[in-house]
Amino acid sequence: MNNRAAPALLDSGDGRTSLVIITGASRGIGRAIALAISDDVAREGGVGVNVKTDETSAAELLSAPLHMVLISRSEYLLRETAQLVEERGHGLITTSCHQMDLSDLATLDENFKVVLESLSGAAQYNSCWLINNAGSLGPLGKVSIYSGASTMKELRQAVDFNLTSSIWISSQFTQTFLNPLAATDDNTPQSPFVRVVNITSLCGIEPFSTMSIYCAAKAGREMFHRVLALEHSIDNTTESQQFGSNHKQKQIFKTLNYAPGPCDTEMTDILADSSALDENLRKYFVTSKREKSLVKVEDTAKKLVQIMKSDEFESGTHIDYFDDNIADDPISATTHDTRV
Numbered sequence: 001m002n003n004r005a006a007p008a009l010l011d012s013g014d015g016r017t018s019l020v021i022i023t024g025a026s027r028g029i030g031r032a033i034a035l036a037i038s039d040d041v042a043r044e045g046g047v048g049v050n051v052k053t054d055e056t057s058a059a060e061l062l063s064a065p066l067h068m069v070l071i072s073r074s075e076y077l078l079r080e081t082a083q084l085v086e087e088r089g090h091g092l093i094t095t096s097c098h099q100m101d102l103s104d105l106a107t108l109d110e111n112f113k114v115v116l117e118s119l120s121g122a123a124q125y126n127s128c129w130l131i132n133n134a135g136s137l138g139p140l141g142k143v144s145i146y147s148g149a150s151t152m153k154e155l156r157q158a159v160d161f162n163l164t165s166s167i168w169i170s171s172q173f174t175q176t177f178l179n180p181l182a183a184t185d186d187n188t189p190q191s192p193f194v195r196v197v198n199i200t201s202l203c204g205i206e207p208f209s210t211m212s213i214y215c216a217a218k219a220g221r222e223m224f225h226r227v228l229a230l231e232h233s234i235d236n237t238t239e240s241q242q243f244g245s246n247h248k249q250k251q252i253f254k255t256l257n258y259a260p261g262p263c264d265t266e267m268t269d270i271l272a273d274s275s276a277l278d279e280n281l282r283k284y285f286v287t288s289k290r291e292k293s294l295v296k297v298e299d300t301a302k303k304l305v306q307i308m309k310s311d312e313f314e315s316g317t318h319i320d321y322f323d324d325n326i327a328d329d330p331i332s333a334t335t336h337d338t339r340v
């Protein structure tokens with residue numbers, strides 16, 4: 001795998017588009033990310049542009065025109081997201097919706113193949129992004145109460161969805177869009193590049209009582225995306241040497257683990273309502289909901305888009321919404337002590 005100079009500014013003029021696939025795009029953080037990308041594309045006529053490839057030119061990370069693929073179980077809500085994306089994208093964004101249950105491993109491969117096959121080849125894209133966002137809490141409660149077949153079934157479903165299907169989606173996406181690039185000698189500034197963003201959580205790196213399955217799945221998912229980054233870092237390093245040390249290169253492939261902060265979504269509604277959750281945690285969510293102090297999905301989505309645009313993150317790294325070095329709003333970044 002190669003490390004290459006970045007694609008050209010805005011639309012390259014060669015008819016290629018950017019591609020963004022978002023799982024769990026029907027509501028919550030996934031929908032907010034779709035809309036934040038749309039707003040940025042509309043504002044800039046092609047999101048973009050912060051990475052210098054040499055003294056004078058810059059590179060686009062998400063350029064218009066852009067095709068966005070939206071995935072979840074709810075067809076109605078997906079169509080609603082798609083409509084909002086297209087309205088806000090001012091003609092620069094097209095969408096396609098794929099209704100599927102990502103927790104059903106018996107159909108996952110076939111269903112995701114349909115998505116990938118509908119995208120007609122890696123060569124038509126300047127940049128390919130997967131936002132691996134869909135997730136659920138799984139069973140809550142202390143490990144000491146786990147017993148019985150129904151708990152086992154719930155546990156397996158949660159792992160199937162939050163870990164196995166997430167791994168499968170990222171691996172199939174990477175094979176489809178990265179392998180063809182690896183097989184060519186195309187090493188021009190217009191060469192496409194591939195990014196995988198895993199939506200993780202503080203729960204992926206710190207334990208939270210009564211959330212063991214969620215924490216375990218998030219930790220496993222995060223480690224998978226670190227390994228994926230590592231497997232491609234060797235190739236990236238090899239080729240960056242071709243360009244000399246003063247030439248800042250965009251790596252052809254990177255992964256990012258982004259923790260969005262505790263957000264006001266249906267997921268945290270469940271936490272606030274759950275008698276199985278650790279009482280202090282539950283109170284935190286009840287109070288935060290009441291005081292409206294949880295992170296707004298629009299804010300975290302906007303921050304993610306900034307991180308994506310700057311492309312300065314190290315492949316495989318974990319970045320949290322509250323991390324100082326990426327905070328654009330110092331007030332919101334310091335007023336939240338408790339993070340989930």
Ligand SMILES: NC(=O)c1ccc[n+]([C@@H]2O[C@H](COP(=O)([O-])OP(=O)(O)OC[C@H]3O[C@@H](n4cnc5c(N)ncnc54)[C@H](OP(=O)(O)O)[C@@H]3O)[C@@H](O)[C@H]2O)c1
Nearest residue numbers: 024026027028029072073074102135201262263265266267
């Ligand atoms: N909210 C937070 O505070 C927070 C904090 C840290 C990390 N996160 C992570 O952020 C991501 C999004 O969370 P959220 O708060 O936006 O959750 P949410 O409001 O519950 O939304 C979850 C999304 O995943 C989709 N989904 C759920 N089950 C699915 C399935 N079986 N197959 C396909 N899609 C499915 C849902 O769509 P359908 O119902 O239409 O299928 C929905 O679009 C998750 O990975 C979560 O772990 C959230």
